[in-house]
Amino acid sequence: MTRRFEGAQLVVATHNRGKLEEIADLLAPYGVTLTSNDDHGLPEPEETEDTFAGNARIKAHAAARATGLPALADDSGLTIDALGGAPGVRTADWAETGQGRDFGMAMERAWREIGASGATAPFTAAFNCTLVLAWPDGHDEVFEGRMPGQVVWPPRGEQGHGYDPVFQPDGFDVTFGEMDRWQKNRISHRARAFERLVAGCFA
Numbered sequence: 558m559t560r561r562f563e564g565a566q567l568v569v570a571t572h573n574r575g576k577l578e579e580i581a582d583l584l585a586p587y588g589v590t591l592t593s594n595d596d597h598g599l600p601e602p603e604e605t606e607d608t609f610a611g612n613a614r615i616k617a618h619a620a621a622r623a624t625g626l627p628a629l630a631d632d633s634g635l636t637i638d639a640l641g642g643a644p645g646v647r648t649a650d651w652a653e654t655g656q657g658r659d660f661g662m663a664m665e666r667a668w669r670e671i672g673a674s675g676a677t678a679p680f681t682a683a684f685n686c687t688l689v690l691a692w693p694d695g696h697d698e699v700f701e702g703r704m705p706g707q708v709v710w711p712p713r714g715e716q717g718h719g720y721d722p723v724f725q726p727d728g729f730d731v732t733f734g735e736m737d738r739w740q741k742n743r744i745s746h747r748a749r750a751f752e753r754l755v756a757g758c759f760a
């Protein structure tokens with residue numbers, strides 16, 4: 558399995574541009590040719606499972622089946638302790654307006670529900686990232702990464718995507734939204750999951 562990806566093509570099974578850019582940076586050293594769901598005209602499959610791995614499997618296998626290429630999906634989300642782990646696998650749904658996504662609205666909902674929970678600061682939380690690498694023959698491999706931290710208010714920073722402005726990772730006094738892409742990609746939940754994928758696939 559050594560360096561089995563060098564020079565190979567991999568479909569990144571996502572429609573999220575922020576993720577795609579991070580994944581492209583994380584895989585840049587390994588000589589993999591990346592395409593994404595949009596390049597192949599693939600629809601966004603429904604994420605009907607109640608685990609990150611289950612939803613990542615749906616996305617990865619759909620893309621591998623449709624393209625005949627290995628496909629990598631990322632299912633991620635924010636688990637807030639005061640909310641019993643919500644929004645968790647429903648993190649993207651909290652931003653859904655019916656006409657696209659509004660993460661300002663989603664962050665406000667998180668903050669409102671934390672307030673209603675009666676919890677006191679620090680509002681501990683974690684970002685999770687589960688990667689599933691699916692092969693056209695139907696088998697798959699799972700890699701997970703987690704970054705603990707806290708939800709802060711008001712949102713800070715213009716960088717990154719999604720809930721980045723309200724998540725301050727442990728060991729830092731800035732939010733993901735205040736980090737440049739290289740700094741976030743050294744420490745994030747996604748970076749941690751990719752460390753494992755790289756160890757499994759490129760070492």
Ligand SMILES: O=c1nc[nH]c2c1ncn2[C@H]1C[C@H](O)[C@@H](COP(=O)(O)OP(=O)(O)OP(=O)(O)O)O1
Pocket residue numbers: 570571572573576601604616631632633634635648649684717718719720721733745747
């Ligand atoms: O690093 C991150 N920084 C901030 N927010 C993040 C991050 N990573 C995931 N998130 C949030 C937003 C995303 O919408 C949701 C994951 O939902 P999730 O279904 O995995 O992704 P998605 O629907 O945006 O794209 P897709 O399913 O096509 O890969 O969690």
Ligand SMILES: [Mg+2]
Pocket residue numbers: 604649
């Ligand atoms: Mg999704």
